[in-house]
Amino acid sequence: QKEVEQNSGPLSVPEGAIASLNCTYSDRGSQSFFWYRQYSGKSPELIMFIYSNGDKEDGRFTAQLNKASQYVSLLIRDSQPSDSATYLCAVKSNFGNEKLTFGTGTRLTIIP
Amino acid sequence: DTAVSQTPKYLVTQMGNDKSIKCEQNLGHDTMYWYKQDSKKFLKIMFSYNNKELIINETVPNRFSPKSPDKAHLNLHINSLELGDSAVYFCASSQEGRRRDSPLHFGNGTRLTVT
Numbered sequence: 266q267k268e269v270e271q272n273s274g275p276l277s278v279p280e281g282a283i284a285s286l287n288c289t290y291s292d293r294g295s296q297s298f299f300w301y302r303q304y305s306g307k308s309p310e311l312i313m314f315i316y317s318n319g320d321k322e323d324g325r326f327t328a329q330l331n332k333a334s335q336y337v338s339l340l341i342r343d344s345q346p347s348d349s350a351t352y353l354c355a356v357k358s359n360f361g362n363e364k365l366t367f368g369t370g371t372r373l374t375i376i377p
Numbered sequence: 378d379t380a381v382s383q384t385p386k387y388l389v390t391q392m393g394n395d396k397s398i399k400c401e402q403n404l405g406h407d408t409m410y411w412y413k414q415d416s417k418k419f420l421k422i423m424f425s426y427n428n429k430e431l432i433i434n435e436t437v438p439n440r441f442s443p444k445s446p447d448k449a450h451l452n453l454h455i456n457s458l459e460l461g462d463s464a465v466y467f468c469a470s471s472q473e474g475r476r477r478d479s480p481l482h483f484g485n486g487t488r489l490t491v492t
Contacts (some may be wrong), residue, residue, distance in 0.1 A: 311481070311482075314480055353420065369417065371416050
């Protein structure tokens with residue numbers, strides 16, 4: 266079992282709709298969770314992070330964490346064509362460990 | 378500009394050669410990393426340094442040798458390059474990497490092609 270799993274997609278969503286990206290992780294000791302966006306040929310850029318159960322909102326983005334189910338998701342409201350990218354979920358294991366483990370990413374395409 | 382910068386951006390070389398990639402960050406971070414991203418976009422950690430001390434050394438061939446002369450620099454030297462080393466190598470840094478709310482800041486990547 267992979268440490269961090271994501272559906273590779275592609276996920277196609279109409280412009281203006283909500284895009285829902287999912288991620289599961291295997292290490293129950295994981296403490297914090299990050300979502301990165303990566304455009305083709307570019308470096309990953311941080312969208313947001315979450316470490317408490319529940320929802321965290323930042324503009325059009327909402328991260329949702331359920332530690333009991335070992336599940337983290339990213340919702341993008343009012344999807345725009347500029348949101349088309351690969352979204353990477355990353356998990357930090359526990360305190361005292363600098364390692365950030367990434368999933369394979371989900372390729373999202375917003376259809377105008 | 379405050380950033381993580383790495384050079385070169387592109388590196389094309391033949392099998393068996395030795396090459397280096399340099400990375401510098403002026404963000405004042407104390408932890409630096411090398412990640413490798415393969416053709417399927419999977420980002421895998423290779424090394425991590427905290428204040429010049431090696432913290433993480435994943436299962437990487439010993440042909441890869443990182444060097445950190447100070448906490449703002451982390452270089453990667455690769456000996457006897459192989460075809461399978463072709464990938465994009467990302468340098469990254471974080472402030473107090475052990476903190477749970479400490480994200481990575483990535484450089485622009487070095488696309489290495491071994492022919």
